[in-house]
Amino acid sequence: MIRTRFAPSPTGYLHVGGARTALFSFLYAKKHGGQFILRIEDTDAERSTKESEESLIRDLKWLGFDWDEGPDKGGNYGPYRQSERVNMYQKYAQKLVDEGKAYYVYAEHEEMEKLREKLISESKAPHYTREMLQSLLSPQEVERRKKASKKPAIYFSMERKERILHDLVKGEVKFGEDSMGDFAILRSNGLPTYNFAVVIDDALMKITHVIRGDDHLSNTVKQMALYEALGFEVPSFAHLSTILGPDRTRLSKRHGSTSIEEYRKRGYLPQAMVNYLSLLGWSHPELKEIISLDELIKVFDLDRVSKNPAVYDEKKLTWMNGQYVRNLPDDEFYEYAKPFIVPKLFSEEEYTTNKKWITLALRSVKSEVETLIELPEKLSVYLKEPEVDSALRTNLEKSGVLMAFKSLQNAYESLDEWKVEDILKVTKKVLKESKVKGKDFYHPLREILTGKDSGPDLVNLIFLLGRENVVSRLKKFLEA
Numbered sequence: 001m002i003r004t005r006f007a008p009s010p011t012g013y014l015h016v017g018g019a020r021t022a023l024f025s026f027l028y029a030k031k032h033g034g035q036f037i038l039r040i041e042d043t044d045a046e047r048s049t050k051e052s053e054e055s056l057i058r059d060l061k062w063l064g065f066d067w068d069e070g071p072d073k074g075g076n077y078g079p080y081r082q083s084e085r086v087n088m089y090q091k092y093a094q095k096l097v098d099e100g101k102a103y104y105v106y107a108e109h110e111e112m113e114k115l116r117e118k119l120i121s122e123s124k125a126p127h128y129t130r131e132m133l134q135s136l137l138s139p140q141e142v143e144r145r146k147k148a149s150k151k152p153a154i155y156f157s158m159e160r161k162e163r164i165l166h167d168l169v170k171g172e173v174k175f176g177e178d179s180m181g182d183f184a185i186l187r188s189n190g191l192p193t194y195n196f197a198v199v200i201d202d203a204l205m206k207i208t209h210v211i212r213g214d215d216h217l218s219n220t221v222k223q224m225a226l227y228e229a230l231g232f233e234v235p236s237f238a239h240l241s242t243i244l245g246p247d248r249t250r251l252s253k254r255h256g257s258t259s260i261e262e263y264r265k266r267g268y269l270p271q272a273m274v275n276y277l278s279l280l281g282w283s284h285p286e287l288k289e290i291i292s293l294d295e296l297i298k299v300f301d302l303d304r305v306s307k308n309p310a311v312y313d314e315k316k317l318t319w320m321n322g323q324y325v326r327n328l329p330d331d332e333f334y335e336y337a338k339p340f341i342v343p344k345l346f347s348e349e350e351y352t353t354n355k356k357w358i359t360l361a362l363r364s365v366k367s368e369v370e371t372l373i374e375l376p377e378k379l380s381v382y383l384k385e386p387e388v389d390s391a392l393r394t395n396l397e398k399s400g401v402l403m404a405f406k407s408l409q410n411a412y413e414s415l416d417e418w419k420v421e422d423i424l425k426v427t428k429k430v431l432k433e434s435k436v437k438g439k440d441f442y443h444p445l446r447e448i449l450t451g452k453d454s455g456p457d458l459v460n461l462i463f464l465l466g467r468e469n470v471v472s473r474l475k476k477f478l479e480a
């Protein structure tokens with residue numbers, strides 16, 4: 001059974017890179033009929049917050065990733081928050097000490113810093129050994145600290161040898177004998193370091209594939225050594241390449257929004273986000289670009305994940321979002337649009353009671369928007385009475401077109417029913433009788449009614465504006 005996990009630290013929001021990692025882990029598990037696990041890595045008590053955990057979960061759910069086990073769901077391998085697993089880390093750290101594979105260090109951080117500086121000044125790599133760390137303090141000093149109940153840190157004694165990682169994305173990665181020194185696995189406050197907790201958790205949670213960003217590659221060699229020392233089976237690793245901006249520098253605010261939450265607030269659809277994220281370092285076997293989550297689950301695999309950095313292009317994401325908006329069924333559009341319209345244009349109650357009209361109005365502007373945040377502006381043609389454009393009025397008066405609009409107003413007033421077909425028929429009739437050219441008629445008509453020179457299909461717009469509005473806007477213009 002394939003088991004993957006997404007293991008965010010709740011120290012901030014879900015960013016684009018994290019969402020891509022979560023997506024690939026989710027897809028890989030689902031593609032292979034496996035399980036996807038959410039684990040919260042909150043052992044950095046100072047930087048971790050509950051709000052961040054909640055926002056991570058909300059954003060992951062919004063994207064449509066569903067995990068089989070997690071802090072909000074439970075499962076057979078819990079708890080799924082590292083802060084609730086501390087006793088396990090302590091137990092395994094003690095086991096390594098007992099087996100002579102780890103050791104206590106009573107020296108303080110500043111004392112070790114001095115050692116580090118000394119090694120660097122001697123042009124040596126700042127890699128610690130047991131001898132170095134234990135000779136920092138005299139045996140008497142160690143005794144004194146023990147008596148004063150000072151708690152030691154626990155350091156892992158890294159076996160020096162060459163290690164080869166067969167990464168599912170990067171291929172063969174060699175780590176030389178001297179690539180790492182000994183490192184802390186448990187801090188003096190009893191909390192584990194990332195490299196230790198992650199190994200214990202991935203092993204105990206039976207994770208088969210660790211999929212994460214390649215910024216963790218140098219940690220992987222430490223983790224491999226820990227797996228060996230603990231006698232755990234080593235999972236497969238897949239390290240995803242960095243995401244760069246179009247200018248080939250590391251993705252940052254300069255390239256657009258970086259958090260998923262911001263995209264949601266800016267009116268991007270989760271389907272479009274997921275589709276776009278999937279193409280950051282992966283490609284469809286037939287190079288298709290518009291791919292649903294269901295289809296991604298069928299076709300995704302790690303063999304099409306690229307070693308090269310992915311280039312993030314917000315313009316393309318926005319284009320893609322527009323494609324998804326166009327294809328939204330009316331009822332879904334109505335739901336997705338709501339937070340952008342309530343309370344800006346309508347109250348909660350109005351949104352419900354006017355559902356039929358709002359659905360049609362939304363449909364009428366669908367092809368004009370790329371992101372939902374543009375909706376209030378696009379819908380304003382219906383809701384905001386335009387100012388009378390007196391220059392336009394003077395021109396129309398001179399050219400005699402104004403008369404045609406007077407007839408149009410009368411014709412609309414005397415229509416039996418306010419229906420699209422009848423509006424179309426009577427509008428055409430007035431146009432024909434007026435002998436005005438089509439473009440000299442429709443264009444100003446739109447301007448008179450909306451104050452804009454483009455927008456939704458005109459007859460549909462007239463229908464949705466409603467007879468009362470149309471007649472009063474015409475009247476106001478004509479009588480100005």
Ligand code: GLU
Nearest residue numbers: 007008009041198212216
């Ligand atoms: N908590 C780590 C991070 O957010 C997880 C890394 C991993 O997937 O091993 O970067």
